Amino acid sequence: MGEAVSVIPVVSYARISVDTARDGHGVEDQHKVNAETAVRLGWTIVHRYTDNDLSAAKAGVLRPDFETMVKSLKAGHLPDGQPVRGVIVVADDRLARRAGDYERFVDALTYEEGRLYADAKGSKNLYSEDVESMGLFGVVISKMEVRKMQRRARRSHRARAEMGIPVGGKRPFGWQVDKLTLEPEEAAWLAKGAREVIAGRSMHSILREWRDADVRTINGKAWASRSLKLAMWNPRLCGWRKHNGELVRDANGVPVVGRWEPIITSKEWMAIDAIFSARVGPRVKADGTVADYRTPSYLLTGILRCGKPGGDGRICNSPLRAAVRPDLSGGYLYQCPSREMGGCGGTGRNGAKIDEFITEAVLSKLEERVGAVQVETRWAGEGELDRLTRKQRKLLQAWQKDQISDELFFPENQRMESRVKQLREDRTRHVLNQQRAAEVTGDVRGRWNSGRLDLAQKRALIREALHAVVVLPVGGGGRRPFNPDLLVPKWRD
Known part of the structure; x- marks a missing residue:
């Protein structure tokens, strides 16, 4: 590339995976490598981008700094107007492990002539087809290695399951740290609870007894109804285990017996499984209506979607959750989960006002459809x-x-x-x-307002009319004036 120029503005990109972090090499170490490369080449780093603990190999993972860097490269300058003429990375496999990402990066870098690129080994000419092809080939090899590791991990996990060997994680309630030997007091509670479920005692009654006796989980917390049910329904109680939701079986279809001490017999667990399996998901009641054991506590939970755009222009689209907010009129807020919970945390709206507006919109839409719906015949199965x-x-x-x-x-x-x-x-x-x-064919508004429809029935009617409702952000949570124009219903045909 000729003699190094004293000032060539470039950006530095570092990505550190969980595995790298465990090896003790942090982001600072990677930026230090890039800084040393810049000094050696006579380039000046004007900005640093870092995507910490974000896999470059998974299709569903968004790397915000990588996407921002690609945009800045194509534009030729940072958001503040500072020019950019190249990129320094630690290594190609820290930049991209998917062919599409690598091609987008090269397209952005070479959008104008004269752009520079370097890794820890030195500068590379990405305008050369041979160099670009070698980089793309390296990405493919890197992706193949990732898939090999993932397959090995899955095979190892499956093999351990088929041999009845406990896997990693915390000890299960009822067993000691070795996950093989029973913890007598906890095991006694599990055995007693399991046999009471078979005898017909309600889970609510068992839960109340455990709380009164101050029986705690392995994390020292009070038992909840869901966690207690999962503990009772765990095939580990009889020496079996599940893998990917299915019992691990041998070639003859017989469940594999693990190496840990069982708490109840396999016949007792099968009885529990039969009881709980009958309660999973929506249930058809005697009058022909449907009840859902998992109906949320709020009308639009799971129906509202976050409409805040991200750095790449795509909306977050995470389901909004309801949270109690006594300071708001109505007392609750629909909000996007935090980044740690899979959302963006950037949208929050007054729950009662959204419920009121969407209810009226849905009832109006359903009334338009009266007469267009025909009741089906008796179910043939x-x-x-x-x-x-x-x-x-x-x-x-x-x-x-x-x-x-x-x-x-x-x-x-x-x-x-x-x-x-x-x-x-x-x-x-x-x-x-x-x-x-x-x-829909009856007086839906009258039944809705009279209180004859429960929450599950109302949610069923809403889903009959709507795919979802996209909630556009306004900032300030539920404290801003309510604006229905920021609710975008996605109607069903």
Whole structure:
């Protein structure tokens, strides 16, 4: 490139992964390498970009500083107007591990003639097709290595599961630090609770007893209904384990027995599994309506979406959550989760006012559709579901009485479980459609305002009319004057 010039403005880019951080090499070390390279080449660093602990290999990960750097390169200057004529990175694989990202970077850098690029080894001419091709090839190799490591990790995890070996993480409640030996007092509580569930005692009653006795989780916290249910439903109690949501089984379909001490028998856990499985997701009630065990406490939770744009121009799109705010009229706020929880934390609006506006918009839209909805006929799968459910119950009873072997029970039960799950999901969809159609064709506004619709039914009607509502940010949370123009409903056809 000829003799180094005394002042050539360039930017420095560093990325540090979790693995690198564990090795003790921080962002400061990477910037130091870049600074030494700049001095050696006679270039001047005018800005530093860093994406800390953000993988360059995953498609869904947004690296804000990388995206900002690409924009500045293409523009030829920083947001404050300071010119930029090149980039220094520690190494190509710290810059990009996806071919698309590398190509966008090269396009931005070479948008004008004379741009410079260097890593710790020295300067490189990205205007040369050979150099660009080698860089792209290096990105592909790097991506292949990442995938190899991910596959090895998954195989190792699966192999440990199939051998019944405990994996990393904190000790489970009921076992000691080695995850194999029982912790007597905790195990006794689990055994007692599990057998009471089988006997018909409610989870609420068991939870109240545990709280009164000050039984704590391994983190020292009071038990919640969800955490207690998950502890009771964990196949670890009988010596089994799940991997990716399925029981780990051998070639014959029989669950693999782990190396830890069990708390209850496999037959007892299967009874618990049958009880809890019947309660998962929406439930069809006797009157033909649908109840949802997981109905949120607020009308538009999960329906509202954050519309704040990010550095790349795309909106955040995270579901807004409700939070109690006594200082607001209505007492609650819909807000975007923090960055640590997967959102941007940049949008917050008065919950009661949004509920009121969207309710009126939805009711008006549904009233327009009256007469256009036809109630469907009776669901055709009722007979098959009833037959399979009775057959599965008899099979379980026969196995629990040792009338059939494991080798006969587990494969057949697994096949029936899969089909029953499909049928239940189909029935729920069918009945939900009927329920929605009935609500829409009647006096929906009268029933809504009279209090005859519960929260689950109201949410079902809203989802009948809307895909989502995008909430555009105004700043200041719920304290700014309410502006309905900043709510963008996405209507269903």
